[in-house]
Amino acid sequence: MHRVVQLLFAAVVVAACGSSDQRSETTVVFAASSLVDVLNDLSNDDESAFVRAVMSFASSASLSAQVVDGAPVGLFVSADRQQIDELVAAGYGLSDPRVVARNSLVIAVEAGNPLGIQTLDDLTRSDLLLAVAAPGVPLGEYSEAMLRAADIEVSPVTFEADARAVLAKVVLGEVDAGIVYATDATSTSDVAAVYVPEADAVAIEYFALEITTTPGRSSALLNELLGERGQQALLQRGFVLP
């Protein structure tokens, strides 16, 4: 199945490259879904190196699998250390992984917080519908780690595939609360973010890795992310700088 996904992806990339005047300068960027807004901000900035990047967003795990399957990637920004470590161990890294930003967990609730959710403990209320990310995806693992560290047991009604899916359930009013990244909760005015101190127990770091499949094209992108322009864009979207 991955082989098919990879072929489809290659076709899209080839099509995208073919339509560009600067085909030799186009670099493919793979990034965790939670980075979609910030990287799109950058690619809309004419002076940014990301203008000429072809970007693909998905969960870090499935992007990492596509790298292993031979997708022609220049830069990979993962929300999960484990994926990066595996790629480095398999020899895909051009240089050491770099931390480009940090994030934290929050409780997303309906705008105005009508149920008055203030603490992590409130999530155990029996009348409350809770959505979390599925175990196995990074957000799910982080959420579980936070709840475990706080020794709180919750009964979610659904385990969603990624952060945006959790957020969508809150935005649509199908659940009362969801555990998401702070950056997701600040991306829409339809939800309010409840910050909880227990979130400090999990360190959420975004790692960028230059990938060997298209060597020599990704340095400019990585430098921009770590530089003034990139860090400013990250701050504006609610990330915490490393």
Add this chain to the structure above:
Amino acid sequence: MTTRARHEQRAPLLLAVLGTLAVIFFVLPLFALAVRVPWSSLVDVLGNEATTEALMLSIITSVITTAIAVIFGVPLAWLLARSTMPGRQMIRAICTLSMVLPPVVAGVALLASLGRRGVVGQLLNDWIGLRLPFTMPAVVIAQLFVAMPFLVLTVESGFARSSTTAEEAARTLGASPWYVFSRVTVPATRSAILAGAVLTWARALGEFGATITFAGNFPGATRTLPIATYLALETNVDDALLISMLMVMLSLVILVALRGRWIGAIGGAR
């Protein structure tokens, strides 16, 4: 290709070539999947409670979906094929639109109508405390919305194709409209109804986008096999491949068995 030409001597070369390419197009991905599947861990994955739970849920919900689709879809197909109700073209288009909608959009549409804040869902929630999303009935509703058009279209063309002579004879002899429908029309189009039911079942079994959007993902209640596969892709690609293969084999066995036994009759009956 030479063997093919020998068996079907009347097939024009162009058709044989294009048809064979079409076959390769369908076989290749399945073959590639079968090659990559780590068959050695088949027993582990089959013994995995989470997998069998998802498998059972998929079978149960897809069968319920198919039954409901027949109960409501056959009458709808009859209305579309035989009645003279106004706006039939429009109704047909609307009732089969969900086939071409991206399934995730279908899921959002279901939330907008039957969700806790949906047009009808809100009333259900307020009046009788019924909440559909994240429940097993929501899985069936999502499958039904996406898969029932396959039954409606197949059965409608069956009704349209079957001769009305026997029906007229029955009416002349004083049979009631219901008697004509149940004893003459339905038996005459049995193979089309079965074909439509099988298509609907297969589509329901594979349903993913509308289900995860409308019903979410909860083990034992809404985590169907396609959803389990998708999530396994995040954690264990080998498991995902095995579960996909399980689905492919399950569908293949049933499609082949049914086609051989009943559906093949469509071509012969015509």
